Amino acid sequence: MKKRPISDETLNRIIKFLAIIVLGFGVVLLAIQFQDFWNWILRAIRAVIIPIGLAYIGALIIFPLIKYLEKKGVGPRGFSLGLVFVLTVGLIFAAFYFLTPLIINEIRNFFADDFPIIVDYINNDLRGEFIFGVDLYDRIITFINETNVIADTVDSLVPNLIASLSNLLFPLLMAFALLPILLIFYLNDYEVISERIRSIIPPKHEKNAAELASRLNQTVGAYLRGQLILMIVLGAVATIVYKLIGLKYYFFFGFLVGVTNIIPYFGLLIAAIPPIVYSFIATSGPGPLLVLVVNVVLQFFEGNIFQPLIMSHQLSIHPIVIIISILFFGSLFGTLGVIFASPIAASIRVIYRFFRDLRQEKLKNNVTEATST
Amino acid sequence: MIKTVRPRIYSKFEINTIVFYGTILLFTPLVLVFTYVFGIEQVFDIKIYILILVIVSGIIGIVGTIILFIKRDHLKRQVKATYISEFYYLVTISIFGILGFIVLYNYLGGSPQYIANIFILLLVVFVYILLTLGRKFFNLNYSRKK
Numbered sequence: 001m002k003k004r005p006i007s008d009e010t011l012n013r014i015i016k017f018l019a020i021i022v023l024g025f026g027v028v029l030l031a032i033q034f035q036d037f038w039n040w041i042l043r044a045i046r047a048v049i050i051p052i053g054l055a056y057i058g059a060l061i062i063f064p065l066i067k068y069l070e071k072k073g074v075g076p077r078g079f080s081l082g083l084v085f086v087l088t089v090g091l092i093f094a095a096f097y098f099l100t101p102l103i104i105n106e107i108r109n110f111f112a113d114d115f116p117i118i119v120d121y122i123n124n125d126l127r128g129e130f131i132f133g134v135d136l137y138d139r140i141i142t143f144i145n146e147t148n149v150i151a152d153t154v155d156s157l158v159p160n161l162i163a164s165l166s167n168l169l170f171p172l173l174m175a176f177a178l179l180p181i182l183l184i185f186y187l188n189d190y191e192v193i194s195e196r197i198r199s200i201i202p203p204k205h206e207k208n209a210a211e212l213a214s215r216l217n218q219t220v221g222a223y224l225r226g227q228l229i230l231m232i233v234l235g236a237v238a239t240i241v242y243k244l245i246g247l248k249y250y251f252f253f254g255f256l257v258g259v260t261n262i263i264p265y266f267g268l269l270i271a272a273i274p275p276i277v278y279s280f281i282a283t284s285g286p287g288p289l290l291v292l293v294v295n296v297v298l299q300f301f302e303g304n305i306f307q308p309l310i311m312s313h314q315l316s317i318h319p320i321v322i323i324i325s326i327l328f329f330g331s332l333f334g335t336l337g338v339i340f341a342s343p344i345a346a347s348i349r350v351i352y353r354f355f356r357d358l359r360q361e362k363l364k365n366n367v368t369e370a371t372s373t
Numbered sequence: 374m375i376k377t378v379r380p381r382i383y384s385k386f387e388i389n390t391i392v393f394y395g396t397i398l399l400f401t402p403l404v405l406v407f408t409y410v411f412g413i414e415q416v417f418d419i420k421i422y423i424l425i426l427v428i429v430s431g432i433i434g435i436v437g438t439i440i441l442f443i444k445r446d447h448l449k450r451q452v453k454a455t456y457i458s459e460f461y462y463l464v465t466i467s468i469f470g471i472l473g474f475i476v477l478y479n480y481l482g483g484s485p486q487y488i489a490n491i492f493i494l495l496l497v498v499f500v501y502i503l504l505t506l507g508r509k510f511f512n513l514n515y516s517r518k519k
Contacts, residue, residue, distance in 0.1 A: 098411075233465070239410050240472050244479070244488065251410070305464070 051175040055182040060221035061228065062088065062183070063190055081187050089180075099255070106252040114248075118281050212354050219350050223343045230306055231258045234298070238271075241294055245286045247275060257298070262339050264322050268299050317345055383510050386441070386448035388456050391510060392463060393437050399466050400430035402473020409476045419480050460511040464503060471495045 031038045062084055069080040130137040144150060186193060194213075201209045235258020242250035253275045260267035272295035280288040325345035329337035337344075404426055413422065441448075474495055475488055483491075507513040 233468075236407075236410075237468065237472070240406055240469075240476075243410060244472070244475060246485075301468075305468070 047171050047174065050171050051178045051182055054175050054179050055186050057224060058179065058183045059186050059190065060217065061224050063187060064221070064225070066187060077188060081184065085180075085184065085187075099251075102251045103255055106249045110249055110252075114278075114282065117283070121281055208354075208358065212351065215350050215354060216347055219346050220343050223346060227262065230302075231261045233306060234258055234261050234268075234302055237301070238298060241298070242275065245290055245294060247279065247291065248282065248285050249278070253278075261302070263326065264342050265319060266326065266338075268295065268302060271295075272299075317342070317349065321345055382452055382454065382512060384449045385451040385453070386445055387510060388459055389448060390441060391506060392459050393441060394434075395463050396466060397430055397434045397437065399470035399473065400433065401426040402470045402477055403466060404473075405476045405480070406469050406473035414480065423477070423480065455513060456511040457513065460503075460507050460513060463506070467499050467503060471499055 065084050066077070066080050069075070069083065070077070074080045074083065127134060127137050198206060198210055235254050238257035239250055239254025242253050247253065253271070256274060257268065257271040260271040263270070272292070275291050276288050276295070279286055279291045322342055322345060326338055326341040329341040329344055331337070333340075401423065405423070408422075413419070471492065475492055478488070478491055479485070
């Protein structure tokens with residue numbers, strides 16, 4: 001059988017592909033050779049990216065509200081923007097003003113009242129109640145005392161933690177200081193900035209790029225708005241239920257549920273551990289079983305009522321895909337990767353679907369052209 | 374000939390009426406549930422507080438009913454295919470409302486050992502009412518594939 005010759009088009013594509021790979025290797029090699037230079041460049045990029053990214057996220061959450069007000073006749077843009085901005089800042093300030101003292105008070109009370117009891121329990125009573133037996137408990141304690149494993153781990157972790165925090169602290173502080181100003185300018189000229197970005201794109205790809213950007217904005221915006229509402233609603237429900245069952249420090253535990261809910265599936269699990277452990281050790285209040293049941297019910301409500309209701313199927317990605325993306329992006333970008341794993345996965349799906357639609361449309365057009373000629 | 378059953382589409386007037394009276398019904402438990410977290414019972418006499426809330430919800434109810442009747446003709450001309458966002462609002466206030474009823478039961482001196490039973494009973498009643506309302510008035514098709 002005679003082999004079919006490779007077409008010029010395929011050859012062209014292969015050469016392009018190889019050139020990109022070689023160039024990629026070149027960039028990596030350069031990065032290794034001039035590591036200090038690249039670090040310097042990356043630091044500069046990060047200093048710009050963090051505030052811009054935060055402003056973009058803020059705009060995605062706030063802009064629909066401004067649009068809604070304008071639709072209702074509240075304008076011009078400056079007025080509606082001012083109204084939304086004052087309202088948002090007021091809400092954030094009120095939340096900090098009222099909630100922070102309560103949470104700090106609970107933490108202080110915990111360290112004053114319960115922490116000594118817990119330490120005492122671990123030192124004295126735990127030995128007798130250890131479920132794997134006294135023998136294993138003694139071995140673990142001997143191992144800890146002989147190897148000094150806790151002190152060593154703390155010694156190695158603390159400097160790293162301080163170093164990474166100080167590295168992150170300055171850009172984050174800068175970002176939060178710049179955020180309101182950036183947000184005001186971005187929201188005021190939202191359409192103009194979008195138009196300018198659009199004008200950079202070559203006219204050949206302008207329509208497709210605009211369509212893709214609009215789809216991505218819609219998906220990421222819907223996710224962020226939904227996640228924010230979900231965090232507030234779940235945090236509030238958890239706080240109320242924890243107080244109803246008589247759990248001490250219900251504000252802190254409820255707050256924990258709200259904050260950790262930013263991580264899909266794992267968040268509620270993480271938030272459930274401290275109240276369960278606390279109710280296990282505490283002498284008064286609800287038993288650990290009741291706290292566990294409350295958390296299971298919360299998990300059920302979150303997955304079956306709140307999530308579909310609030311997210312309104314905007315992010316209908318299979319749970320396995322979300323879990324895999326959390327693990328993958330978490331290992332790539334750390335905490336930020338874990339938090340943004342779902343919107344990244346959703347964005348990848350939007351991009352994939354967009355190009356699939358584009359290819360299908362192209363194929364359809366080719367068939368119509370062929371049949372017409 | 375096969376007869377197709379078309380669901381009746383209700384106007385904004387009917388939907389707003391349901392949403393408004395739902396909110397009025399749940400107003401007292403909704404306020405109670407949020408103030409409960411901040412320990413309002415330590416500051417005010419809770420029975421007077423509940424009475425004030427009931428009076429306020431009554432006043433809002435009367436004012437709202439008058440506004441609804443004034444806007445009746447205008448709202449009756451507005452129709453939507455489905456009222457998903459209105460239904461979501463109703464579900465959200467119902468969730469907090471159920472918890473609010475439990476707080477109310479707690480404030481009125483009910484025994485804490487029956488809280489779980491009351492919660493399940495209220496949940497079943499609310500879910501049934503919401504499902505029925507959703508199907509009949511809000512035109513939600515629960516069996517539709519996502």
